Amino acid sequence: MHDISRRGILTGILAAPALIRSARAEETFVLGTWGGDYQRLQLENIELPLVRPLGIQSVVDAGDEPPRVGKILATRRLPRGPMDVACVQAVQGYALAEAGVLEELTVEKIPNLAHVKQGLATPTFAPHIWSPQIVSYSPERVSTPPVSFGDLLDPKYNGKVGFPDGNFFYVMMAAALYAGGSANDFDKAKEVMTKVNANGLRLYPSTDAGGPPFKTGEIDIGVMWLARISMWQNAGIPVAAAFPKEGCILYVSGMVIPKNAPNKEAAFKYINAMLDPAAQLGFAEHMGYLPTVTNAPLTGKVAQQLALPDPAPKLVTPDFAYTTRIQPEIADWWKKSIQHS
């Protein structure tokens, strides 16, 4: 039997970190993202098939977007930030870029950026998914499909209008587009939304809570992303999408890398994998969002469900420079004039 010497134990203790490092086969990076389906689909469509084979694994920091943005801003002066990749909506992506906290993304760093559709990317934001905002309605109870946001004002829908409260800013942009011809005309949007509110508007506390009321008959008409409509349809909810004639506000969500990200190389590789056609098609099929790259054409049932009408509807990208400035004021107005009325 071997005696275990004190020197042997000390050597073992000193060597332990090196042993642990070598045993950990994969390099890690921190992915700040939403939880739920989005996180699951990221794992299934991006990480497992495309990133893990590169010897990279994510450590997920799941949560709502505002705390994630808050974290990036609050740690901006630290040499090592808390996140390598942060998933944000384009509106927030722009706000973070304005604050000067984001790494520039180039084709040299992320080759698949070369395939991104025009108008969706910015120098610091890689778009992941997009979807037009449409007028949602019940095909069972609405005989003539709605044609514009203005249908929400129709007295025949009194008490039957509803959407998730969290989408308020995008709904306000849709109201502005309808009433003022520009997504930035928030004065007109306030007038219209006040009337929609008076038409018995119902607000739901989460996005998921906005679907079942179409099934129960609680609401007949609302505003939603096309992607959600296809998800709800797949879940057996009788709901349909109508493209408003004044245009559809685009919801774009994507990824950014903070300047102080500890593992930028892994972050570049992850975003490159996110833009891979296979990953993009996976999200279209399972979540109903449209690909942000030109080399991932949709086919079959997904193509049918997500097809834009012919002639193509007017798609309106928000004016991010303006939305960044106006959002707190609109949030305050919404809270006091719509929620609290």
Place this chain on the structure above:
Amino acid sequence: MKPSPAIAFLGPATCVVLALLIAPLALLARDSLNKYDPTELMIQAVTPANYLRFFTDSFYWDVMRTTILVAVLVTILCLALGMPLAYRLARTASRWKSVLMLLVILPLFIGSTVRTVGWMILFAQQGVLDSLAHTFLGRRVDLMYTPAAVVIGTLSVNLPFMVLTLQSVFEGIDTRLEEAAQGLGAEPARAFWRIVWPLALPGIGIATILSFILGMNAYATPVLLGGPRFQMMAPLLFWEFNTNSNWPFSAALAFILMATTLILTTLANMLIPRRYRA
């Protein structure tokens, strides 16, 4: 003079309290005096603007009024429903007493959010209540996103705390005192009112304060059962923090909520005659 060993034992606990309670509160107090900026998040300053914004806007007063009303109503209902139950549990000699106690504690085994989801299934359109009312009464009952739903939901969260606190209070009151009162000719109700009630008053005060504090700080129940239109202080605070990323104002709201709760509980405590106070 040598310090007492008892004081030395207090040291670690004091340090933990200072580190985990006082320090974050101090940080929160400092943040509440900062300025908000949408891109910078917070600008270092010493300004009362966030507090002034609350006190000069009737909207925030309305939200505070709703919060206090819900907390007071829930506390009164908790007392009315919880006291007879707690008294009965304390005085029962049944062999089922431990089972009955378990039934009271059982709701605490489930998180309040999960319990609220249960209420949502019950209250929703075409939910359990609505379906039953439609089948048996021929009318619809839509309780979801109403103040009544919030009060019922919060009541279900607070009631076990009230019953458990009061039950231990009643257990501590010697039954022979009531028997003596009844032996001297007092009716059971009079014996309760003249003997048990004054003795239980400090404990009732604590149970009431506990329920009131829980009601004032309710978050999940108002959000899930009240919906976006029903506004109470904790959800409003979270909206400012989460949706607007306005940390200075949400820090100020947190302090205002804490201070209001503290002032109201102190006032309530003053209503209890001095000789009965805990």
